[in-house]
Amino acid sequence: MNPVVLATLGTMATTGRVLGxxxxxxxxxxxxxxxxxxxxxxxNIYIPLIEVLESVPVFSFFPIVLLFFVTDIGGPLGVELAADFLVFTAVVWNIWMGAYQAFKTVPNEMLEVAENYKMGLLARLKNVYIPFSIPRIATNLLPSFSDGMFYITVSEVFSVGVHIYQTFGIGAVITDFMNEGNYNLVGLSLLVLGIFTTGIVLLLREYSNYAVAKYGLDSNLPVSRRGRIHFGNSARLINTLSSAKRLSIYTNKIPYRSVKEKEDEYYMEEKGRKWLNYVGAMIGLVLLLAIVYGAFSVITSVSGSTWSYLLSQVPSILVGLGYDYLRVTFITVLAFLLSITLGYYLAIHNTLDRIFIPLIQAFSAFPAPAYFPFLFGFLYGYTNVFGPFKDEFFIILLGFISTFYYVFFSFWMGVKALPSEYWEVMQNYNMGYWTKMRKIILPGTMPYLVAGISSTVNSAWGGLAIGEYWPQIYNNYNLIATHGVMAIIDNATATGNVALGSWASFIFAVVVVIYALLFTRNLMEIARKKYIAEEGIYAA
Known part of the structure; x- marks a missing residue:
């Protein structure tokens, strides 16, 4: 088949898989x-579970699940389902977390309106929760698409044990060309992939702008130019949600309800809440029993000598985990600084925004593992200044370019979604950059920042898992970290030490659960209670 046609069909299969x-x-x-x-x-079950599944690298945490698709289902269907599952685990957690954080931060005034109009489940989803979540989900579309494309080289071509499986897509096409040593066709495939990803990025970007314009909370509140601001009776809310117009189908006036009707409504609401609590408790109990059963099966199947060996490796695993958290912290800080400087500058300058944001989005959507060896070869001669930390530079670089866009685009979208009243206040008081950031921008975008930082921290592990153990990355050079839990997992898997790899992954998952309970949940609660910019409009 013609290489151009093959690369085009492979790219269409991959992008269709990711978007679906x-x-x-x-x-x-x-x-x-x-x-x-x-x-x-x-x-309490759902959020820590998302944190665990989002944080653990796709290709190191799910070999048993892949065995189910490949061995139990088998054939081309099993391989396709395995690839789809791997891509799904790469894109889903960010979107699920964004939807949860949006639903969690719906302003109380909007919920009161829904209660006053006695909306049912579907009406609340249609007119309140889903419209309010669309800007947040739109923020996560580009990072999720980028994550899906990042993992194409490990989702369309993967190994279970000593066997290699692949399904059709641009990842498999590029892998075949590289195995043949035909780097000209590799470059051609990357060019075709770049054209497709750029086009999709532009479409997603336009949809993000449309989502903020249509579903963002805003008003035309007049603000006096000088002196103390007086809102008085002139404040009126418009365009709170595009679906607000649909509320008129219920009534134009809140009807009078008797005490008995209010008591009946309260009783039904409490009954529904208790029912959901029972369902949630049952789901949690089933998951807990499954985890306990799986743990019991694993413990009883492992010999005592193996357990002694695994327990002796705990100190080195914890040390490696500490090194990796330092790397993740450094990557997150760099991404945050880039966001509040370049991200803010582009968000308030529309001309530059329309030029550079699509370029950054296209770059972030381009799978880093596909081009990083070439970038490594180009930069290698210039990194002698780092001395013994040369490998560390490349590990951090790969982790950064594979995850910086989470907090960058979340903050950028949060700035774009700030109600216009806040911009008028900042203009009226002639606030400087740092004053804007400290008093309005950072507090107003806090839910977006929490989502972005959380996803950055949880997704940086994917880049580290590749960067800490990459034999033959370029010209027979091995990029291998001296310390790092990802390096331990990758090296154990490559050498067939499945027990050590699984044990290190388990310890890593436990730490992630603790992180989810102590950090993400509490930070989200603070953002929900104190930093919802939209509620400032209602308060005015």
Whole structure:
């Protein structure tokens, strides 16, 4: 087949796979997010589970699941389902987390309106929760698409044990060309992939702008130019949600309800809440029993000598985990600084925004593992200044370019979504950059920042998992970290030490759960209670 046609068909298969799974993630995320905000037991299971599954690298945490698709289902269908599952695990957690955080931060005034109009489940989703979540989900579309494309080289071509499986897509096409040593066709495939990803990025970007314009919370509140600001009776809310117009189908006036009607409504609401709590508790109990059963099966199947060996490796695993968290922290800080400087500058300058944002989005969507060896070869001669930290530079670089866009685009979208009243206030008081950041921009975009930072921290592990153990990355050079839990997992898997790799992954997952409970949940609660910019409009 003609190489151009082959690369084009492979790119179409890959992008279709990623976009279809993103759509499924959005629909399922709405349902799960609504269940989590209505049922505390379900939320206590759901959020840590997302944190674990988002954080653990795709290709190191799911070999047993892949064995199910490949061995139990088998054939081309099993391989295709395995590839789809790997891509799904790359794109879904960010969208699910964004939907949950949006549902969690719906302003109380909007919920009161829904209660006053006695909306049912579908009406609340249609007119309140889903419209309010669309800007947040739109923020996560580009990172999710980028994540899906990042993992194409490990989703369309993967190994289970000593066997290699692949399904059709641009990842498999590029791998075949590289195995043949035909780097001209590799470059051609990357060019075709770049054209497709750039086109999709432009479409997603336009949709993000459309989502903020249509579903963002805003008003035309007049603000006096000088002196103390007086809102008085002139404040009126418009365009809170495009779906607000649909509220008129219920009534134009809140009807009078008797005490008995209010008591009946309260009883039904409490009954529904208890039902959701029971369902959430049952789901949590089933998951807990499955985890306990799986743990019991593993423990009883491992010999005592193997357990002694695994326990002796705990100190080195914890040390490696500490090194990796330092790397993740450094990457997150760099991404945050880039966001509040370049991201803010582009968000307030429309001309530059329309030029550079598509370029950054296209770059972030381009799979880093496909071009990083060439970047490594180009930069290698210039990195002698780092001395013994040369490998560390490349590991951090790969981790950064594979995950910086989470907090960057979340903050950028948060700035774009700030209600116009805040910009008028900043202009009226002639605020400087740091004053804007400290008093309005950072507090107003806090829910977006929490989502972006959380996803950056949880997704940086994918880049580290590749960068810390990459034999023969370029010209027979091995990029291998001296310390790092990802290096331990990758090296154990490559050498067939499945027990050590699984044990290190388990310890890593436990730490991630603790991180989810102590950091993400509490930070999201603070953002929900204190930093919802839209509620400032209602308060005015």
């Amino acid at each position: 799974l993103i759509l499924f993630s959005i629909v399922s995320g709405w349902l799960l997010a609504y269940a989590s905000v209505k049922s505390k037991p379900f939320e």
